[in-house]
Amino acid sequence: MDSQDDSDDRRIGRRTFLQGTTLVAAVSGFASVLSDSGVAVPVDTVQPTDRSVFTADTERTDAVFPQSVASGGPTPEGVLLWTRIAPEEYQGGPVAVEVGWDDSFSEPVHRGVVESPAIMADHDHTITVDLDGKLSPDTEYAYRFIYNGTASRTGRCQTLPDPNATIDSMRLAVLTCQDYQNGYYGAYSHVAEENVDFLLHLGDFIYESADNQYRAPISEEYPDRNLELPSGHDLAHTLADYRYLYNTYRSDPHLQRALERHTLIAGWDDHEVADNRYWDYDTDSPRLPSHPEGDDPDAATRITAAAIKAWVEQFPARIDYEPAEVGAPGDLHERFRLQRRFRFGDLTTLVLTDERLFRDPPPAFANGDKPDRTMLGTDQRQWFLDAIDDAETQWTVWGNEVLTMPLEMGTGAIGSYLNRDAWDGYRDEYRTIMRHLARNGTSNFITLTGDLHTAMAGYQRTGYDPFSDDERVGVEFMTPAVTSVNLSEIVLGIDDIDPFDVTEQAVTTLNPHIEFFDSSIWGYSIVEFTGDACTYTVYSVDKSVKESPRKQRHETLRVPAGTTEIESVER
Numbered sequence: 047m048d049s050q051d052d053s054d055d056r057r058i059g060r061r062t063f064l065q066g067t068t069l070v071a072a073v074s075g076f077a078s079v080l081s082d083s084g085v086a087v088p089v090d091t092v093q094p095t096d097r098s099v100f101t102a103d104t105e106r107t108d109a110v111f112p113q114s115v116a117s118g119g120p121t122p123e124g125v126l127l128w129t130r131i132a133p134e135e136y137q138g139g140p141v142a143v144e145v146g147w148d149d150s151f152s153e154p155v156h157r158g159v160v161e162s163p164a165i166m167a168d169h170d171h172t173i174t175v176d177l178d179g180k181l182s183p184d185t186e187y188a189y190r191f192i193y194n195g196t197a198s199r200t201g202r203c204q205t206l207p208d209p210n211a212t213i214d215s216m217r218l219a220v221l222t223c224q225d226y227q228n229g230y231y232g233a234y235s236h237v238a239e240e241n242v243d244f245l246l247h248l249g250d251f252i253y254e255s256a257d258n259q260y261r262a263p264i265s266e267e268y269p270d271r272n273l274e275l276p277s278g279h280d281l282a283h284t285l286a287d288y289r290y291l292y293n294t295y296r297s298d299p300h301l302q303r304a305l306e307r308h309t310l311i312a313g314w315d316d317h318e319v320a321d322n323r324y325w326d327y328d329t330d331s332p333r334l335p336s337h338p339e340g341d342d343p344d345a346a347t348r349i350t351a352a353a354i355k356a357w358v359e360q361f362p363a364r365i366d367y368e369p370a371e372v373g374a375p376g377d378l379h380e381r382f383r384l385q386r387r388f389r390f391g392d393l394t395t396l397v398l399t400d401e402r403l404f405r406d407p408p409p410a411f412a413n414g415d416k417p418d419r420t421m422l423g424t425d426q427r428q429w430f431l432d433a434i435d436d437a438e439t440q441w442t443v444w445g446n447e448v449l450t451m452p453l454e455m456g457t458g459a460i461g462s463y464l465n466r467d468a469w470d471g472y473r474d475e476y477r478t479i480m481r482h483l484a485r486n487g488t489s490n491f492i493t494l495t496g497d498l499h500t501a502m503a504g505y506q507r508t509g510y511d512p513f514s515d516d517e518r519v520g521v522e523f524m525t526p527a528v529t530s531v532n533l534s535e536i537v538l539g540i541d542d543i544d545p546f547d548v549t550e551q552a553v554t555t556l557n558p559h560i561e562f563f564d565s566s567i568w569g570y571s572i573v574e575f576t577g578d579a580c581t582y583t584v585y586s587v588d589k590s591v592k593e594s595p596r597k598q599r600h601e602t603l604r605v606p607a608g609t610t611e612i613e614s615v616e617r
């Protein structure tokens with residue numbers, strides 16, 4: 047099934063969901079949060095009766111469109127376009143959408159309006175417009191929204207190539223982990239200028255905290271990035287809290303510029319809801335172990351549903367919805383499916399997974415495991431394996447949230463996995479996946495990972511015993527955090543040692559499958575796929591500089607096509 051088919055499935059899913067909302071309207075609790083009549087689903091435009099809706103100036107652009115614009119959900123024949131109208135500016139009436147070849151809009155490609163019922167306070171005055179079927183493959187467009195005589199800033203969007211087209215290269219900007227309170231988004235100012243096809247975000251787009259708790263003792267203060275949640279709590283509790291966080295994060299000018307320039311493919315991780323979250327299959331509810339109400343199944347469900355609703359409002363993404371059956375309102379698994387895939391012509395397939403909504407709790411003890419402990423859940427795991435097996439492109443890419451390779455910080459009896467919240471807590475399932483891929487002869491398999499606030503590269507294997515016949519399956523590239531606290535920030539307070547060297551040496555000695563490890567930088571990576579190679583370049587950007595931080599190329603590595611070898615590229 048190619049990306050076009052995926053898109054068709056989603057359309058059916060959306061329609062079914064909308065019909066289902068009438069069924070679940072009477073259901074209380076989280077179901078009503080998630081399925082209000084104001085569910086933020088992508089909408090089609092209609093032809094305007096009054097052409098004057100396209101007459102506009104830009105005098106009040108930022109007042110009317112304070113979060114600017116974004117695009118996402120690319121298909122070969124469309125994208126989703128997103129904006130938010132400031133609630134105090136919205137007085138009813140249609141919002142117009144204009145798509146052109148350039149920012150003059152002198153030759154409109156598409157013009158339409160969204161009628162006012164689609165812009166309801168129920169979804170925080172966000173609008174997502176679906177242009178699937180209206181645009182051409184592998185094409186860049188300019189777009190803008192117009193409301194009441196004011197035009198938004200002009201964005202640029204990009205469609206996918208035709209699934210069968212021959213593609214020479216495809217470039218992704220890869221980002222993750224952008225704690226607003228722990229630095230500035232200078233990385234995004236450079237991403238905006240990068241010549242890439244799409245922006246891939248691997249999660250922790252927001253952090254649920256307003257009290258700066260995800261920082262190190264030596265972290266710099268950023269008083270102009272203080273936050274105050276509407277609920278008054280330190281951690282998000284309500285839909286209003288999550289909306290506030292997204293709207294504040296998206297007020298950042300560098301982030302806005304990058305989302306205006308590039309079409310977004312967004313995943314998520316734990317902090318879009320709460321730290322280290324997982325699913326408790328005994329109570330069939332999410333669990334938020336770091337949240338004061340996170341052990342209460344009802345509260346954790348309510349908080350997760352609120353966070354999901356805010357996510358759906360904020361991201362132009364083709365997410366599957368399915369209606370819950372009356373009497374089974376607690377099944378978030380049936381109602382929100384983040385996992386999806388994208389095909390970039392004959393060159394690359396990207397398979398994006400959800401590693402939070404279906405995962406078992408991590409093991410309580412280091413090296414602990416149980417054979418059926420799952421990160422993906424049974425259904426998603428099968429979907430994932432099928433998607434990899436079915437990929438007909440040269441490269442197959444896993445858009446992945448948490449580190450898949452083992453990261454051991456000791457040997458023998460004292461050996462311990464550092465981060466059991468990552469795949470180190472779910473080793474048996476990882477082995478199952480890798481063995482499946484090896485058995486099926488999967489080649490040119492690249493995994494792009496976020497979460498650990500570190501730049502890293504290494505090998506995915508069926509096993510890591512040096513005396514066995516375990517084999518390499520693929521290569522994992524981790525992108526550094528935009529701002530979130532990294533290892534160097536945590537240990538820099540120790541005098542007389544260079545923590546970067548010590549950490550990298552320790553990690554690569556104890557983990558010979560890891561070729562490159564650096565937790566001393568912040569920034570982003572550019573990953574390019576061609577017929578010859580996959581090339582990963584990490585850029586570091588100083589997060590403490592607000593306006594114009596320099597970027598530095600920090601490392602470039604490549605994997606020649608047909609191999610599982612990481613090669614260094616001379617700088």
Ligand SMILES: [Fe+2]
Nearest residue numbers: 223250497530
């Ligand atoms: Fe993070």
